[in-house]
Amino acid sequence: MAVLEATVRESVVRSGDEAAAELFNAHYPRLAGWCRRLVDDADTAHEIAAEAFARLWSRWSRVEDPRGFLYVTATNLVRDHWRKVERERRGMHQLRTLAHTGAQRPPAADPDLRTLVEALPDRLRVPVLLHYYAGFPVADVALLLDRKEGTVKSDLHDARARLRKALEGAR
Amino acid sequence: MSDRDDLDRLLQPPVEPLPPPPGAFDRVRRTARRRRWARAAMSAGAAALIVIAGVPGTLFVLQGRDGRIADPPATERNASSSAAASATAEAAPPVATTGGGAAPGRGPGGGPPGGPVPPGFAPESVTFVSSGLGWALGGAPCSDPPCTSVVRTEDGGRGWEGIPAPRTGGEDEPDGVSELRFADPSNGWAYGPGLWSTHDGGATWHDVDVPGGGRVIEAAAAGGWAVAVVSTCGKDPDCGSFRVYGTPAGADRWRPLPGGRGTAGDGVAGVSLTVRGRNAYVAGGGPSGAAIWSGPMDGTGGWVRRAAPCRDGAYPAGITSASDGEFVLVCAGRPGAGGQPKIAYLSGDGGTSWRRGGDVPSGGLVTSVAATPAKIFVATNHGLLISGDGGRGWRRDLAGRGFDYVGFTTDQQGVLVPTGADPGELLFSYDAGRTWSRERFR
Incomplete structure (x- = not known):
């Protein structure tokens, strides 16, 4: 982790795509992997990780500790994803109820x-x-x-x- | 295995890195660059104008005090909202993509009659000229791009209808637009990076040559004049060189304003623009320190550059003026782990001198600033910060959410734009920011 942070801080002093690519390569895989543990599929994990980077770069070109921004942003996006999935679950449950199955969603x-x-x-x-x-x-x-x-x-x-x-x- | 072991195993599972898909880096950079330009053009805290987005849907009431979103009540907002929502559901092709083909003026300001809101409309920018009359620019799915759309409200955002839009794309196109401002019921501009104008309430739109040939990164209007901040940096999004142009609101006679040029922003923050009376104020950081450029929009006097009170590398993250003439400037330091130092300054003499209001909580990164005579609002990526005592004390509202923009049309009526994930949603306040209502458009 220390090496990773040193790499990131070094990248701050440079500008443009080179530093951005370095930042991306250093953080993206682990961030996406972190997301993957929390969502249903790899595609969603990639979407969230990419969105976190897009938000970082759309607002800041020089951030001393981008890791905090990336993970907080990803945490919010994961939460939004969960809420969306939960709404869909509730909708499906209501449909099942209407279809007179009466079955409750089984506990995990x-x-x-x-x-x-x-x-x-x-x-x-x-x-x-x-x-x-x-x-x-x-x-x-x-x-x-x-x-x-x-x-x-x-x-x-x-x-x-x-x-x-x-x-x-x-x- | 003990409970403790189970818990630790669950809480600290190994994370297996996921390599990015091919081309992911380039896609993310492009997306960020587009948003950057749009964001740079979005930070105006205008006295007469308000920026943001919106269309209709079901209104949910938020309890803002503790930042928790209340369960949605069963009732819809009012009849006009319901009617608009029905129209949305039944809408055919987006009317707003038809450019200047509307029937002549039956709407406000000689504007066109309204049609249905395009299905799937996603607002990006909104402008209000009164507590009732406003417009939103955005996109909507369509089979024949570009799909830029404009919608209009006459009741403060409760009901919306589609009107013609500039026939152009988004911020990726040289003449594309991402922001919208109106000076009055007739005269408005869509911009960022291109520039389009209407002088008949949105019935027709005209592609205007961007003065100086650059990109429009900010615009505002008041007192019968409009002002545009134009980047002179070519395509470099990290460059902060700009020039300010002004025009009478009823025409397209853009002229460079004497002395209205400088270098603002270091690629971190861009510029912030506010207008009051016939004067405009541009705040930005820069190689020679943070500064505020100000001058008349009508070109009758020279612009002046004054040092901003931001110190120790801090930059002006937002400048705005309240309806009582008080200016608010928030200086923010280099962003760190999820936050940044911030200090609020106030000026009662149009930015000639500043007094320190107080420290703003460090958590969250500043995206926008707004003010009323009674309160200061700082939108961040982690909630909305509100001060009711001139910046000395702050409370965080809606802490679970991030916002790209906050603005107040009147001392009572304000709007929040949530950060990008859900572009079909806006938050409105009609009680000076005490509570916020969620407007969903999908």
């Missing part, structure tokens, strides 16, 4: 990360994604989310408690 057979994290409120979900999944230290998460470090720690603690409870309930 495996309480995977997405299912668990999706159930968290926004306040807890975002720090979980940034800290545990994207690997940001608590101090960076606090800065990214404009919260106090203590608040982030408390949120993460709260999130862990909820997730543990969800794990137990799924057994």
Whole structure:
């Protein structure tokens, strides 16, 4: 990670497509892979990662720590994607109900990360994604989310408690 | 395996990198470049004009205090909104792509009669000349591109109808347009990077030669005059050299304004434009420091350059003026991990002198600034920051969302443009920013 950050900072002093390509090559694969763990398919993961870069470059040409911007943007896009998928699920469920099946959507057979994290409120979900999944230290998460470090720690603690409870309930 | 182990395994799974698809880098760069030009042309906080986007749909009410979006109520906004939504659903080809072929004036300002809003209309820019009358420029799917479309509202965004649009493409085209401004019910301009004008309320549009042959990156109008900031950088999006041109609102007689030129922006922020009375104000960073260029739009006097109060490498992220004549300037530092330092400054003498309002919360990156006599609004990629005491204290509203633009048509009526992911949605406030209503167009 240190090497990666050094590469990114070095790229800042250069301009134009060369630095942009370097930034892209350094961050895109892992960002897209991170997204892939949270969405249904690789195409959606690529769309989100590409959109995060487009937003970065559409607004800033020189950013000291683009990683924070990229992951926060991707986190928001993943959340939007989840909401869209959930709306579609609800729509399908209503259709099934209307079709007199009366069947409820079966609970997830495996309480995977997405299912668990999706159930968290926004306040807890975002720090979980940034800290545990994207690997940001608590101090960076606090800065990214404009919260106090203590608040982030408390949120993460709260999130862990909820997730543990969800794990137990799924057994 | 213990619970703790299960939890850690779930929370910290290995991330397998996904290599980008072929051509992804070039596509992303092109997309970013297009948006960059559009964004540069979008930051005006005009006194008489407001920029943004919109079309009709179901209104949802937001509870803004804690940034949470309330569950949508069952009722729609009003009859006109419902009627417009029905028209949208039944619409045939986008009327707005037909260029200047409309029937003559039955609309406001001699404008054309309205038709249905093009299905799938995605607004990009909106301009209001009063709390009721406004227009939105955007795109809509169609079988015969270009699909630039314009819609009009006469009731403050509650109902919309399609009108003719410039027959051109988006910001990728040399004469394409991405932004829209109207000076009054008759005279308006679509621009970025090209320049088109109408003097009959949008019934007909004319392709105007961009003065100086550059790209129009910003425009505004007030007091019977219009002003355009034109890039003199060719196709380099990181260049900040500009020249300012002015024209009477009712004509296309663009003239360079004496002294209205400079270098603003270092590729990070571009310029910000606001107008008040017959004067215009352009703020930007630059190699010789942050500055504000100002002068009359009618060319009756020379423009002056004054140093902006931004220090330590900070740049003017937004300048605006409230209806009481107070100017607000937000200086922002180099963006870092999801945020940037920001300071709000105020001026009661048209930008001649500035006093420090206060520190703005560092979280989030500034995209736009607006002000009313009672409040300052700073849109960021992480919520809306609001100060009710001249910039000393701030609260963050709608924290879960990012916004590209905030503007106020009146002291009570404002609009927010959410960041790109959902281009069919706008947020309106009709109570001075206390609550925001979500307008969905799809």
